[in-house]
Amino acid sequence: MKFEQQLGHAPLGKSSEYPEKYDPSLLFPIARQIGRDYLSIQPHPTWVGEDIWRAFEVSWLNQKGKPQIAILTFTIPASSSHIIESKSFKLYLNSFNQEKMEWAELHHRLETDLSHAAGAQISIQREEAATPLAPTTSSPSLPTLNAISIDNLDVECSVYEPTASILKADSSRIVKETLISELLKSNCPVTSQPDWGTVVISYEGPAIDHAALLQYIVSFRGHNGFHEQCVEQIYCDILQQCKPHSLEVHARYTRRGGLDINPRRASPNFTPDSANADYSQRIRTPRQ
Structure with missing residues (x-):
């Protein structure tokens, strides 16, 4: 079907x-x-x-x-x-x-x-649900993320459907870093309503061109796809175009109908930095 x-x-x-x-x-x-x-x-x-x-x-x-x-x-x-x-x-x-x-x-x-x-x-x-007037001590404090934001880069964007060929990496320079962008937007494949998210990309390998990565993330702006499928496509495109030795992609989508969805995909050999070890499970972004 x-x-x-x-x-x-x-x-x-x-x-x-x-x-x-x-x-x-x-x-x-x-x-x-x-x-x-x-x-x-x-x-x-x-x-x-x-x-x-x-x-x-x-x-x-x-x-x-x-x-x-x-x-x-x-x-x-x-x-x-x-x-x-x-x-x-x-x-x-x-x-x-x-x-x-x-x-x-x-x-x-x-x-x-x-x-x-x-x-x-x-x-x-x-x-446990709590109000600001009646805080609970049972909820653990949420960790922060050690990452480089790429959203302030001055880039020109003209492609609004996912285009893997935008991605570039420098094979002569091997790095380990975590990059974050809050400019991810895709659309529901059924209703075409916008889905807003923060995407976090952690990798070790050839240095990914930050400006090209931001342009690639923006290219999802006109794409219709479920949250899980968008993350899997980002993972596949980065893996194929940039050849990282290890890779993790996860997105933190904003709430709709009382639910937020946060998919994560990582290569089996991926090991997060100790500073980010709890992020994928426990963090909640300000927009969530």
């Missing part, structure tokens, strides 16, 4: 009634291979990584009918067979709004249903 045909059955971009009862059938999986068939490297390179989904609008009732709230982080391995369409994820989470249960039961249902939909075991972490 082609990509467009499968998406034709997805709830994204359609009017939907919010569920009043728990309903795992709301989840709409999409085979990863459909998007990977379009990557510039076939078959796709061996990588490790995950998609981290953070849900800010999770609520259910305790046994007395009192609402409970939490922020949940879902980690879906990149090796899973399917991604989960984001609106179906949101509708599924909202199907718990009027359900009476303890946290342990909610956790079990979420883990079971989402692992079945993704085709791999997922993990779930809970962050």
Whole structure:
């Protein structure tokens, strides 16, 4: 089944009634291979990584009918067979709004249903919701990122569809560095609504031309693709054009519908700098 045909059955971009009862059938999986068939490297390179989904609008009732709230982080391995369409994820989470249960039961249902939909075991972490007037000490402090921002470079941009040939690297100079840009924008392949993100590229190998990299990131501005597929395409294009010895690409997309999505792909031999070791799992950008 082609990509467009499968998406034709997805709830994204359609009017939907919010569920009043728990309903795992709301989840709409999409085979990863459909998007990977379009990557510039076939078959796709061996990588490790995950998609981290953070849900800010999770609520259910305790046994007395009192609402409970939490922020949940879902980690879906990149090796899973399917991604989960984001609106179906949101509708599924909202199907718990009027359900009476303890946290342990909610956790079990979420883990079971989402692992079945993704085709791999997922993990779930809970962050207690708190207001600025009632801070909690249970949430760990978030680390900062040691990276070079390329956004202030004075470059001319005229290409707005991903073009790998823009990328350049100097094979005579071997470096290890982390680069960051907040100028990543792509569009939803169903609704064409903009998706805004921060992309972080860590690598060791021939020095990547920073200006060319920024132009390449900007070239996604007119591209229609899911978050996970954009990160995988960036990874493949850099690997093919710049020949790094090791590489990690991850993006931190801004929230939509109470969810933000943060895909990461890395070469199996990639080792982050000690200063950035916790970044991919724990950081939240100011825009998130």
